[in-house]
Each structure stands twice: as structure tokens, then as C-alpha cells.
Amino acid sequence: MISRRLVGFATLGLPLLATRQARAYRPGAGLEIVRLDRPGEASVNSYLLVGARSVVVLDCQRTAVEARAVVAAASGLGLPVEAIVLSHEHPDHIVGLDVVARAFPEAPIMAGEGTRDWIVREGPALLGAMRGAFGAAIPDRIPEPSRILRPGEMIRLAGTEWRVDQLGPGEASGMTVLHAETEDVLFAGDLFGSRATPWLLDGHARAWIAQLETALPRYGGIGTGLPGHGAAAPVAALIREQLGYLRAFESLVRTELAGGASLPEGAAARIRGATDARFPGYPRVAPQPNLIELNAQSFARELAGR
Template identity: 30%
Template sequence: MSEDITGKLSANGAVGAADMKNRAAAIAMTLRKRLLAAAMLSVLLITTACATSDDEGSKKLNTPKALEVGRFASPNLGSVNTYWISGPDGLVLVDGLRTIPDAENALAQIRENETPVVSIVLTHAHPDHVGGLGVFHEAYPNAPMYAADTTIHTMATDAMGFYELARSLDGHVYPDHITVPENAIADGAPVKVAGLTLETKRFGPGETDSSTVFYHAPSGSLFTGDLINNKMTPALLEGHTCGWLADLNLLATAFPDAATIYPGHGKPGKAKTLIAEQRTYLVFVRKEIRAAIADSSPGGSEVTAE
């Protein structure tokens, strides 16, 4: 009996040891699996983090790049803007102001940058945007000037007599001779200036007979000249308000990604807002004039000075 019991105990002991060994092996296998899973999870998290970082980097690359733009607004009634754009190779001047003193004051401000103007571009030929060109040309004689061929023709001929009118109003502060650009921009052709590429598009008859806008696509910056005026009363001397409204529609369609408009008069602002406000103003003016020239109006269809 004693031998049987001992034998059974030995057998049971052998089975218990084997069971413990198997359990230890199972636990070790489980630990290895968990460690492997943890390692795989870590790799997955790192990969996801890298992918997120790359995605964010791509988004940053696709966001508009800031464009450094300086602005001088003449202090006189009917304040007009000139802008200078900082490019890799120097400054690009947009429009030339009205009078000689205005241009001299702007030049002093530009020279604070200690970066030369290497190119000049013009949006249109109105006297308040070209009168100061001679000052800038004298300061930067090697900077080529660009404008549409239609703008160059208007400046050279003064067919509408605007420059003579400006001289009669401004006297000696308006130049005796207009400095005319020598480089014509083909309709829709890009202009490469100061290491920047500016897209162009021609408009008119509208605010004027011919107007060119300049667009820097990477930053969404649109230089419109007087096609847009921000909270400034525009001149309607040429009487093409219908064409001007059509130009505004075309402007919005041609540059849907424009973020900031740099207008001929008034402060820069959000593109869609400034286009909408300019359109609203012109519609209002047309409505009021239509009522004023109606046969039923107090003065009849004739418009007379008060």
C-alpha cells in the first residue's frame, strides 16, 4: 500500500511539474505576443505621426505665401496709392502717383528699405497714377517701365486732354512732360520682374479705356488700379459704368483665388468684399442717375450744374 501511494504521488508530482512547465511556456509566449503587439503599435503610431506631420507640411506649402508690400497714399484730396513689392532681386513699383511732391515723398519712404526699385509697372494712364513717374525714373534710371500698349498710346497722345486738365488744376506740381513706359505688355502675358512672376489681364472700357491688373498667385495679391476703390469716390469721367460692372464680374471670375486687393485708392482689403462693394456703389450711382435724367424728373432729361 505504501508503494502504491508513493508511486501515485511520484506520478502526480511528475504531471504537476510538466503542467507548470507548460504554463510557464504559455505565459512566456503571451508576453512575447504582447511585446510584439506593443512594438507594432509603436511603429504604427510613429508612422501615423510622420504622415500627419507630412500632411501638415503639405498644407503649409499650399497656403498663400506672404508678399511684402509697401504703400504710400498721398495726403491730398482724392488720395492715390503707389505700392512697392519686395522681390528676390529688388522692388517693383506699382503706379506713379499724381504730383511731383507726392512722388518725392514716396521716394523718401521707399529709400528707407535700402533696396532699389528694379522695375515699374502701370495699371492705367489716368493723370493721378502717372504724374510722378519722372521722379521715380530719375531716381532709378535703369528700372524698366511696363504698361499695356493701349496705356502707352494714351499717355503719349493725351487724346482726352486729361494731362492738360491736371496741369491747369495742379499748376507747377504737375509735370510739363509725362514719362512714358518703353515696354509694352501683351494682353494676358505674364511679367517677370524682380525675381517675381506677375500675371496680367487687361480690362476696359470701364473705369478707363484700358486698365491692366497684376496678380501674384502664390500670395493671392491682386493690384487692380482704379478698377477697385476702397471707400473712395471714383471718377466717372469716361462714363463707362456698364462696362465697369462687366469688368468687375470678369475680375472675380478671372482671379477666384485672390485674397487681397491693392486698390488704386483706399486701403487694401479682402478681394471678394472690395469687388462686391465697388459693384454696389456703381449700381447705386446708375439708379440715381437714371432717375435724375428721366423725363419726369424736375429738370427733365437735361443734367445741369447746380
């Protein structure tokens, strides 16, 4: 219920207290990981990597309201914020960045090159569109990332070594993932969600499926995956679950499409019914109430080559 009100009343700033601060995971003496989200529909994760001497913020939420809660949680740890990392360009992960960056002006903003370029190119238009839905809860700028995360580089964050991998188009136009071998943990962005209704409107769901198929042998042995949406779990389970959803959805769309150029009348509603039955209670990663129907139309366009 709180989350439904948030969409309508984000400017009131009321849901701050609703943001959960769950100590999701305590892998060892050196590093703690805190997951921050807001329960319900359209929730998205930020994480705090908490080392002995510094904190790193991973992803920055959809609006200033949730971003302020991230700032409060990070500030409350009493450690300097060493860096802010963005996994990809989608608004639920980057629009709160301005709030976080102003709170921790010394922290470099880290992102993949494609994410940085996207923010520079598309950021102003994105903010205009977001303001239509969320009003004054949308900051007036998205700061440009100041530190590019290169594929294959090793970077020290919160006292732990992480390998940067840059994945190509899938859920988004690209995805920065971070793997800490010593901690047996993968920060995955939206490479996978956990029991969530995904976003397929970028129009390369087939590439996402292929990316997950490649990711399974590559990352499947990692003990803890930190998804962009939903709870942490072993990486292999999260990849298999995301693949299962996408393959089932593709199959539903293909059946309705039946080789045609577009979905017939009523098909999107039928696909939604079948999806809700098979994956009941999966919250949406985005606010659109008809996200499943929009996903069906998008996947159909993709399969029909339109």
C-alpha cells in the same frame, strides 16, 4: 485737413511728411507690399513690391510732391528698383512718373499698350491742364513707357511671378492688372476702389459694371486685392463693394432721368444727397469737390445715349 491744403499749396512741397507708409501686408517670406498714399480727399495709392533683391514701384501719384515721397520710400529700402508699372492712363497714377523715372533711370517703365499710346497722344495736353490746378508740382513731361505688358504674359517682378491681364474700358480706357498666384494677391489699379467716391467721367460706367461682373468669378477667390484708392481687402469684397456703389448710383440716375434726355433741375444735387447718405465719408478719387454731381451728369449722358 492736410489733403485740402495739398491742393492749394502743392508747390510748397510741405505735405511730403504726410504721406503714409503703411506696411499693409506681409504675404510670405519672399515678398512684402508697401502701400503709399496721402490721407484724405483725392488720395491715390502707389505700392512698392519689395522682394529679397529688388523693388518694383506700382503707379506714380498725381504730382511731383507725392511722387518724391514714393521715391524716398523706395530709395530707403536700399534695394535696386527693378521696374515701374503703370496700371492705366489717369493723371493720379501717371503724372508723378517723371520724378520716379528720373530717380531710377535703369528701371524700365511698364504699361499696357493702350496706356502707352494714350501717354504719347494725350500726355502734353494733360500736363497743360494739370499745371493750371497744381502749378509747379506738375513735371514737364510724362516719359513714354518702354516695356509693353501683353495680355496673358507672365512676368517676374520682385522675385515673384505675375500674370498680366489687360481689361478693356471701364473706369478708364483700359486697366492693367497683375495677379501673383503664389502670393494670393491682385494688383487691380482702378478696377475697384475701397470705400471711395469713384471717377465716372470717362463715360463708360456701364462697361465698368459689366467688367466687375466678369471679374467677380475670375478674381473673387484671391485673398488680397490692392486697389487704386483705399485699403487692401479680399478681392471679392472689393468687387462687390464697387459693384454695389455703381449699381446704386446707376439706379439713382435712372430714376431722376425717367427716360428723358437729361437730368432735370436739381437732380444732380439730389443724387449727391442720396449718395452721401448711402456711402458716407467716401473720399473722392479726384480733387473736384463736385465729383458726385459731375458723375451724375456723365452717367445720365451715357444712359441717354448722348
